Amino acid sequence: MSTDSLQNPTMDDIISLCKRRGFIFQSSEIYGGINGFYDYGPLGVELRKNIKDAWWKDMVHGREDIVGQDASIIMHPNIWRASGHVDSFSDPMVDCKESKMRYRADHLLWSAVRVDGEIIGYVSTLEGNDQQADAEKKAETLKRKAAKQGELGPIELKEYLEATPDIYELIPSPATGKPGSLTPPREFNMMFQTFVGALKDDSSVAYLRPETAQGIFANFKNILDTARVKIPFGIAQIGKAFRNEITPKNFIFRSREFEQMEIEYFIEADEDAWENYYHEWIKTRMAWHKAIGLKDDRLSTHVHPKDKLAHYSRACTDIMFEFPFGVQELEGIAARGNYDLTQHQEHSGKSMEYFDDQKREKYIPHVIEPSLGVDRTLLAVLCSAYTVEEVEDETRNVLKFAPRIAPIKAAILPLMKNKPEIVEMSKRIYKNLSLRHNVFYDQAGAIGRRYRRMDEAGTPYCITIDFDSLEDGTATLRDRDSMEQIRIPEGELAAYIDEKIYG
RNA sequence: GCGGGUGUAGUUCAGUGGUAGAACUCCAGCCUUCCAAGCUGGCUACGUCGGUUCGAUUCCGUCCACCCGCACCA
Numbered sequence: 221m222s223t224d225s226l227q228n229p230t231m232d233d234i235i236s237l238c239k240r241r242g243f244i245f246q247s248s249e250i251y252g253g254i255n256g257f258y259d260y261g262p263l264g265v266e267l268r269k270n271i272k273d274a275w276w277k278d279m280v281h282g283r284e285d286i287v288g289q290d291a292s293i294i295m296h297p298n299i300w301r302a303s304g305h306v307d308s309f310s311d312p313m314v315d316c317k318e319s320k321m322r323y324r325a326d327h328l329l330w331s332a333v334r335v336d337g338e339i340i341g342y343v344s345t346l347e348g349n350d351q352q353a354d355a356e357k358k359a360e361t362l363k364r365k366a367a368k369q370g371e372l373g374p375i376e377l378k379e380y381l382e383a384t385p386d387i388y389e390l391i392p393s394p395a396t397g398k399p400g401s402l403t404p405p406r407e408f409n410m411m412f413q414t415f416v417g418a419l420k421d422d423s424s425v426a427y428l429r430p431e432t433a434q435g436i437f438a439n440f441k442n443i444l445d446t447a448r449v450k451i452p453f454g455i456a457q458i459g460k461a462f463r464n465e466i467t468p469k470n471f472i473f474r475s476r477e478f479e480q481m482e483i484e485y486f487i488e489a490d491e492d493a494w495e496n497y498y499h500e501w502i503k504t505r506m507a508w509h510k511a512i513g514l515k516d517d518r519l520s521t522h523v524h525p526k527d528k529l530a531h532y533s534r535a536c537t538d539i540m541f542e543f544p545f546g547v548q549e550l551e552g553i554a555a556r557g558n559y560d561l562t563q564h565q566e567h568s569g570k571s572m573e574y575f576d577d578q579k580r581e582k583y584i585p586h587v588i589e590p591s592l593g594v595d596r597t598l599l600a601v602l603c604s605a606y607t608v609e610e611v612e613d614e615t616r617n618v619l620k621f622a623p624r625i626a627p628i629k630a631a632i633l634p635l636m637k638n639k640p641e642i643v644e645m646s647k648r649i650y651k652n653l654s655l656r657h658n659v660f661y662d663q664a665g666a667i668g669r670r671y672r673r674m675d676e677a678g679t680p681y682c683i684t685i686d687f688d689s690l691e692d693g694t695a696t697l698r699d700r701d702s703m704e705q706i707r708i709p710e711g712e713l714a715a716y717i718d719e720k721i722y723g
Numbered sequence: 724g725c726g727g728g729u730g731u732a733g734u735u736c737a738g739u740g741g742u743a744g745a746a747c748u749c750c751a752g753c754c755u756u757c758c759a760a761g762c763u764g765g766c767u768a769c770g771u772c773g774g775u776u777c778g779a780u781u782c783c784g785u786c787c788a789c790c791c792g793c794a795c796c797a
Contacts (some may be wrong), residue, residue: 231790235789236734237734239733239734246789249770252786252788253787253789254788255787255789303797304797305797313724313794313795315724324794324795430797463797465795466724467794469790612758616759635756635757638753666759667755667756667757667758668757668758669758669759670757670758672758672759673759682758686756686757696757705757
């Protein structure tokens with residue numbers, strides 16, 4: 221039987237399949253949907269759970285140096301002041317009414333233009349390498365147009381936020397070069413707000429967490445005191461996070477409610493210690509992505525240039541995946557120094573220091589943070605698994621999931637549904653296997669059709685019971701990818717599937 | 724937020740100012756010893772609200788959602 225892989229799937233292919241087979245639905249669909257939210261159906265929830273379980277098993281259970289936790293979604297609002305999210309997540313934006321361009325207010329720079337000390341107008345530019353040169357050039361032009369003689373004063377660029385309201389309308393739009401079209405800075409807060417308690421006032425404002433990481437830092441001391449951990453060690457967490465994105469897009473890739481799998485890995489505070497851990501984590505995480513079935517040739521890394529890093533950050537590498545809509549970030553691995561713990565020590569007034577028995581000294585540990593999106597990973601898994609093959613002039617849709625993360629591990633299919641003995645044996649096998657795996661029983665339709673149904677659900681094994689089974693106690697086990705069949709005694713089915721799933 | 728496009732069955736698409744049709748899927752039955760077979764029957768749709776009209780799925784507007792650009796993405 222010859223098989224050929226056809227071209228890569230488009231997002232439409234993926235979305236349509238997700239809907240058709242019950243992986244992912246638009247949230248609140250019967251009410252017209254809600255932008256940026258998605259629901260997981262019967263197959264989706266299994267796939268998602270398996271991905272999370274694989275991560276937890278490999279990163280927590282499979283390692284002696286990492287423990288888990290699960291912090292609440294709503295936490296003390298001061299956590300988000302300490303982390304910087306209250307300030308940095310509310311980016312003030314400026315719109316140009318003329319050109320319809322939108323700018324971050326801290327990226328839009330301006331300066332008064334003085335000739336012999338007298339203000340003759342304003343210039344604006346965008347943050348960038350040549351911002352000063354650009355502004356000075358514009359100032360020259362302005363001076364020439366105004367036909368002014370005299371000495372041009374120095375151009376001192378300031379952020380738009382530093383302008384007073386009466387100056388907003390004098391600053392020219394970078395797009396049009398003319399003043400009068402820029403709006404005042406407007407807040408776009410990315411954190412969802414709610415109120416804790418019955419009273420709706422400023423003192424009861426709380427936030428849905430925009431990341432899970434801070435819940436780990438906030439519990440650092442508790443875990444240090446109870447879990448008998450020693451540097452280096454990590455705390456892992458899987459949980460929902462919420463961001464009120466301006467523009468959610470690309471299906472579940474950027475949604476407003478999503479789930480993260482994060483580790484804060486605490487290490488010595490020496491300035492030269494972090495680099496080894498950092499590179500080790502990049503390797504570990506990259507290997508994990510390949511192990512759950514992401515296509516090797518679609519994975520890559522992106523190293524953040526030093527000048528783009530936050531001031532506290534030592535280094536950051538993203539693991540990228542080639543989605544149908546482009547190469548995008550899957551996971552970020554950041555060396556964050558001890559910024560977060562230090563911030564919480566300052567804001568909470570509680571010590572975040574660790575006493576190192578070996579070194580006989582106290583320090584605030586540094587941290588490496590591998591942070592991964594569950595939904596993005598799931599989408600990458602779907603993109604990697606989706607295969608269209610040509611089989612004897614028919615096309616076959618197959619999701620080639622690694623057996624470990626496949627939603628359904630095996631389907632039990634009686635070859636005929638109107639032969640009681642075959643049905644009885646099939647149900648017995650189904651019941652047995654269902655004790656340890658998510659298996660599926662299907663007796664409707666021709667056998668070929670049932671195989672194809674399972675192919676599109678990504679089920680790695682189909683077990684078929686026929687007349688021979690009644691005679692010799694074996695069943696046919698059909699492999700999803702090769703479509704080849706072998707006969708296995710009923711009693712060995714469970715062990716065979718175990719072996720394939722867990723290695 | 725802006726510009727453009729789209730919205731009819733589970734999916735992919737036809738079509739109409741007099742309330743709709745296909746293919747595949749799905750369900751039931753018959754048949755069938757292994758890769759979407761056949762036969763019979765069946766379920767299921769005009770995104771929302773409003774306007775025009777005797778009558779709107781169709782024309783117009785609104786909202787919602789999706790897609791493509793732009794901008795944004797700690």
